[in-house]
Amino acid sequence: MQNNVDEPQGSLSAKPTMNGESLTIEQAIANLQGEDLGLRVYAAWWLGRFRVGEPGAVNLLIAALEDNADRTEAGGYPLRRNAARALGKLSDRRAVPALIRCLECSDFYVREAAAQSLEMLGDSTSIPALVDLLQNNIPGTLPAPEPPYLAQPYDAILEALGTLNATAAIALIPPFLNHAIPRIQYAAARALYQLTTDPQEASQYGNRLIDALSVDDLQLRRSALADLGAIGYLPAAEAIAETLAENSLKLIALKGLLEKQLQQTIPPNLSEGACRVIALMDELL
């Protein structure tokens, strides 16, 4: 899942200078190089959260992707995870090769973060490695440490392949429409929608996500909202507005639809679809 955060908790919402607990950029960079593992992990997260994209910070985060000092009892790499997540937000493609290597990491969550960040960086050189991972062809990768012990972060991989327009991978995706985990089914539908060129055929995948807006599980409805926003599927507009979920999430999804519409006209012209979406958004504010 992409991280559509509605209400950031606690320090997430703190601006860099708002209170004593917050860091300065210099302090965060220093902490990332320090001895204290807790501070290093926090600094890595913080640099991403506040989009500190300066080259020095990016270099340190790339180096942190190979950190061996910070290990969980189960063998995970918390610093690598946070560094990988941060690098996705910093729009610096120098991180791509190191993130691709992270797809081979034993830690499931490092691989998940790397797949998400490669998607955000939009660099198609990662496609072959993502395809290998989707096929579970990379030796030494351990499953998730919690039930259902997924072998690979399939949803993140599928979403990345869709966004990166990996048409060569399209034949590998349909089996995931029937995966036991609904979230992964949605990721597959989302990717197939993006990769299918025939609009008629693509709409069946978009409609599948619309159906998911009315499932019983609120968490899954939230997932489907995020997926529809990510693909900007206009026929979902009214269904999104009526979904039983938080307005914040519905607004983010509708914003995705609107952005897609705006790509198709030259401002200040608006498509009819854009007007429809704006009207729905106004009602949700």
Next chain:
Amino acid sequence: MSNHLSSLIRAVDDADSSALLLEAVQNIADACLEGAIPTLIAALGYNNPGAAVAAVDGLVKLGEPAVAALMEQLDHHNYTARAWAIRALAGIGDPRGLITLLGAATADFSLSVRRAAARGLGTMKWHWFPDDLREIAQAEVLDALLFVAQQDEEWVVRYSAVVGLQSLAVAIAHTHPDWRSQIQSQFEQMATNDESWAVRAGFAWPNSNCRPAQPLCHLMRFTITPQAHRRSTGS
């Protein structure tokens, strides 16, 4: 308490699934009974978005009688419930809610609360204000919304403030054309001066028929450059 009301309340208390809760809250909201106000306010905090929407609608429909209770019970710990309560207050538009909405729009911790308040400030029931206070209140709202539209860090809150300003501009168009021009120039400035925005929301005048009923309907709030596709809302 009437039998009808108590059976409606009991249905809410007894609901043991989110679907039943939604149905029960919907029913008690539709009944439009003042005695249901405490139950409707409680439903804002059940972490059931469908039930909360129904409860907000019910409270807005009840209107003025719900205001005092809503303000007394604004939940300062549960930001989701607070956002819904602010939404109800905003929907009612009662002058007594003005100070609460001003504070919420400009300073609340939760973006949902700021968002709901900003929109509500533009749609206060101005004719409910005493004549000698109306203009002062509108000036306060104008200042607050201009501030939020420029300064809030969340795109959706700025968006909401712009919607609020549009409504305000309609309300004061005849009494204060100078304020209306101020709002217009703010919009024009935002259209070009948005370098740091997470979402490049712009404003353009002609051509859109999104809001045919409003004099300012030709305002368009969005021109989003490719930059906007950098993921800006997640954290």
